[in-house]
Amino acid sequence: xxxxxxxxxxxxxxxxxxxxxxxxxxxxxxxxxxxxxxxxxxxxxxxxxxxxxxxxxxxxxxxxxxxxxxxxxxxxxxxxxxxxxxxxxxxxxxxxxxxxxxxxxxxxxxxxxxxxxxxxxxxxxxxxxxxxxxxxxxx
Amino acid sequence: xxxxxxxxxxxxxxxxxxxxxxxxxxxxxxxxxxxxxxxxxxxxxxxxxxxxxxxxxxxxxxxxxxxxxxxxxxxxxxxxxxxxxxxxxxxxxxxxxxxxxxxxxxxxxxxxxxxxxxxxxxxxxxxxxxxxxxxxxxxxxxxxxxxxxxxxxxxxxxxxxxxxxxxxxxxxxxxxxxxxxxxxxxxxxxxxxxxxxxxxxxxxxxxxxxxxxxxxxxxxxxxxxxxxxxxxxxxxxxxxxxxxxxxxxxxxxxxxxxxxxxxxxxxxxxxxxxxxxxxxxxxxxxxxxxxxxxxxxxxxxxxxxxxxxxxxxxxxxxx
Numbered sequence: 001x002x003x004x005x006x007x008x009x010x011x012x013x014x015x016x017x018x019x020x021x022x023x024x025x026x027x028x029x030x031x032x033x034x035x036x037x038x039x040x041x042x043x044x045x046x047x048x049x050x051x052x053x054x055x056x057x058x059x060x061x062x063x064x065x066x067x068x069x070x071x072x073x074x075x076x077x078x079x080x081x082x083x084x085x086x087x088x089x090x091x092x093x094x095x096x097x098x099x100x101x102x103x104x105x106x107x108x109x110x111x112x113x114x115x116x117x118x119x120x121x122x123x124x125x126x127x128x129x130x131x132x133x134x135x136x137x138x139x
Numbered sequence: 140x141x142x143x144x145x146x147x148x149x150x151x152x153x154x155x156x157x158x159x160x161x162x163x164x165x166x167x168x169x170x171x172x173x174x175x176x177x178x179x180x181x182x183x184x185x186x187x188x189x190x191x192x193x194x195x196x197x198x199x200x201x202x203x204x205x206x207x208x209x210x211x212x213x214x215x216x217x218x219x220x221x222x223x224x225x226x227x228x229x230x231x232x233x234x235x236x237x238x239x240x241x242x243x244x245x246x247x248x249x250x251x252x253x254x255x256x257x258x259x260x261x262x263x264x265x266x267x268x269x270x271x272x273x274x275x276x277x278x279x280x281x282x283x284x285x286x287x288x289x290x291x292x293x294x295x296x297x298x299x300x301x302x303x304x305x306x307x308x309x310x311x312x313x314x315x316x317x318x319x320x321x322x323x324x325x326x327x328x329x330x331x332x333x334x335x336x337x338x339x340x341x342x343x344x345x346x347x348x349x350x351x352x353x354x355x356x357x358x359x360x361x362x363x364x365x366x367x368x369x370x371x372x373x374x375x376x377x378x379x380x381x382x383x384x385x386x387x388x389x390x391x392x393x394x395x396x397x398x399x400x401x402x403x404x405x406x407x408x409x410x411x412x413x414x415x416x417x418x419x420x421x422x423x424x425x426x427x428x429x430x431x432x433x434x435x436x437x438x439x440x441x442x443x444x445x446x447x448x449x450x451x452x453x454x455x456x457x458x
Contacts, residue, residue: 036228051240
């Protein structure tokens with residue numbers, strides 16, 4: 001049995017949009033990269049997402065947002081993570097997010113990385129692996 | 140050990156972290172399990188098993204609503220398959236358990252099988268203990284979707300529920316030697332589908348064929364998760380089975396058996412790793428392997444020869 005620490009990721013769809021094709025593609029890619037991916041399904045509140053992230057003890061929380069509500073949802077999720085003493089969970093996301101909003105979200109620390117349509121899934125895998133490595137080596 | 144303290148005090152993050160550490164075989168695993176043990180034994184453990192898509196997660200979701208109405212707290216361990224090729228997994232049981240994600244008295248944990256073949260993951264038993272120590276009144280294990288012979292759940296649950304669907308009616312006969320034997324309660328889910336009655340009848344016929352007179356005949360409950368039909372009845376039957384086990388020393392006997400299996404497992408594990416430390420890499424061991432490869436020696440005699448040197452007979456076991 002390998003004692004290699006498995007990376008756990010929660011892929012969540014907060015808010016009202018009902019399109020989870022992208023979320024599923026990403027979930028599948030992460031699975032194929034050897035990660036354990038918890039998928040929550042559609043229409044989650046930020047409270048539900050954060051509670052699930054805590055119970056599942058994930059390393060990474062990925063939000064998929066296509067509704068345009070990213071400037072509300074990312075800050076709210078981040079805030080709830082901090083409130084619940086879970087600010088160490090890496091918060092990333094994807095969806096339809098304009099350039100300037102991406103800058104702002106990253107600058108203010110509401111998202112550590114954002115992946116918009118067209119980005120190869122390998123890049124997401126790479127990013128998570130690198131982030132996990134620097135996290136564990138600094139810990 | 141503050142993770143244990145946190146868990147006992149009801150810190151959800153500590154519980155979640157403890158499950159990960161134990162599941163990842165972290166060096167702190169044994170300390171955590173030792174630390175919580177005296178706090179365990181209070182939870183009642185219910186196992187749900189059945190084929191993929193039979194509706195286990197939805198059923199558990201609805202059942203939890205009924206249980207919560209009685210004020211009881213619930214822990215759920217839900218298992219999904221790990222890929223044998225990449226080691227990855229999609230854990231999707233939460234999708235069906237939406238009703239309780241904001242209820243702080245329900246704790247849901249998804250686990251990948253991680254190479255285990257009996258329908259559970261290797262750390263399921265440990266996760267159940269941690270939820271028990273955390274103070275959950277009821278702990279529910281939901282197995283990975285199973286075929287016929289993955290029956291590990293019965294070793295870990297006090298009451299085992301086998302979930303079937305009308306579509307499986309024809310195959311009831313064929314699967315009866317495997318999971319059909321472990322049910323304390325049968326559920327025919329999706330019973331609004333055609334042939335639900337036939338499935339019930341076939342289960343009944345199968346139970347009639349049992350010539351050993353049993354004190355508990357598994358009841359068959361028809362449910363429809365979508366409309367919550369039959370869920371109250373299922374909970375009533377679960378309580379009845381618990382009551383049945385708690386009469387006399389049936390439950391105590393089941394749990395004693397479980398403890399025995401546990402201590403044997405741990406002893407085997409300890410002996411194995413100690414032996415391995417001594418033997419691996421030694422010339423005697425390498426030479427023996429060589430001899431067996433050359434067909435100069437058979438593996439059974441080889442094993443006996445190597446173990447002679449460890450001197451297993453040297454110790455008298457105190458009565």
